[in-house]
Amino acid sequence: MTIQSDENSSAFSESPSLVNAIGADTERMRLWLRDEYRPWFDTALKWGAPRCRTEEERTLYPWLLAALAGWNAVIAFPRMAPGEIVALSVNLSRMKAGGPERRQWRVRCMEEASALVPAPNTLFLIREEALTRPWEAAARTVAALQSALMEEEPLSAVPDEPSPEPYP
Numbered sequence: 001m002t003i004q005s006d007e008n009s010s011a012f013s014e015s016p017s018l019v020n021a022i023g024a025d026t027e028r029m030r031l032w033l034r035d036e037y038r039p040w041f042d043t044a045l046k047w048g049a050p051r052c053r054t055e056e057e058r059t060l061y062p063w064l065l066a067a068l069a070g071w072n073a074v075i076a077f078p079r080m081a082p083g084e085i086v087a088l089s090v091n092l093s094r095m096k097a098g099g100p101e102r103r104q105w106r107v108r109c110m111e112e113a114s115a116l117v118p119a120p121n122t123l124f125l126i127r128e129e130a131l132t133r134p135w136e137a138a139a140r141t142v143a144a145l146q147s148a149l150m151e152e153e154p155l156s157a158v159p160d161e162p163s164p165e166p167y168p
Contacts, residue, residue, distance in 0.1 A: 026062040029135075037069040044075070051077045054085045056109055056130040060137055064088070064107070067138040083111045086130055090145065105148070107141055121148075 026045070033041055044065050052058040057077075064075060068090070076089040086109035093102045106122040109130050116124050123144045129137045 029063070029066055033066060033069055041065055041069060048075060048077070053077070053080065056086045056127060057088070060086060060107075060125070060130045060134045061088070063134040063138040064090075064141060067135075067142045078106070081108075083115050085109050085111050085127060086125060090141070092145070092149075103149070105145060 030038065030041060045062055048061055048065070049058070052061050061075065068075070072093050074091045076091060078087050078089045080087045086107060088107040090105045090107060091102065092104075093100055095101075104121065106119070107125065108122055109125040109127050110116055111127070113126070123141055125137050125141070129140075
């Protein structure tokens with residue numbers, strides 16, 4: 001598939017290997033970002049896409065970046081535990097009167113659902129959701145982060161069952 005360039009395109013769309021690595025859907029989604037967020041998104045994508053270790057991370061990463069556009073956020077790639085197929089660290093920060101405040105959460109997905117063990121500041125995703133509906137996985141991640149920030153409680157969520165099938 002060829003990505004069409006327009007006045008909103010960047011070096012990202014001119015890099016066929018990057019587009020092939022993360023998918024043409026990402027370029028289409030990127031065009032819907034506000035102009036001021038695109039340079040940040042492009043830089044983060046160029047830095048992070050080569051660090052994605054699994055198909056699930058490659059699929060989820062750009063959608064999570066887009067969902068966090070506008071936040072003071074960094075997504076890092078911590079060491080994977082055995083059986084883990086997604087291991088992302090979402091780091092948020094803000095400036096307060098007493099200095100910077102930082103919060104960190106893990107977004108994980110295990111190869112076997114039976115390996116999910118609740119952990120503080122950790123959100124587990126369903127593998128199928130990360131692969132086939134990454135926009136929903138990213139939205140669910142941001143919703144969980146927002147709830148944790150508003151409640152000032154640690155994030156700890158293990159899904160009971162896979163998300164419902166997408167609407168036809």
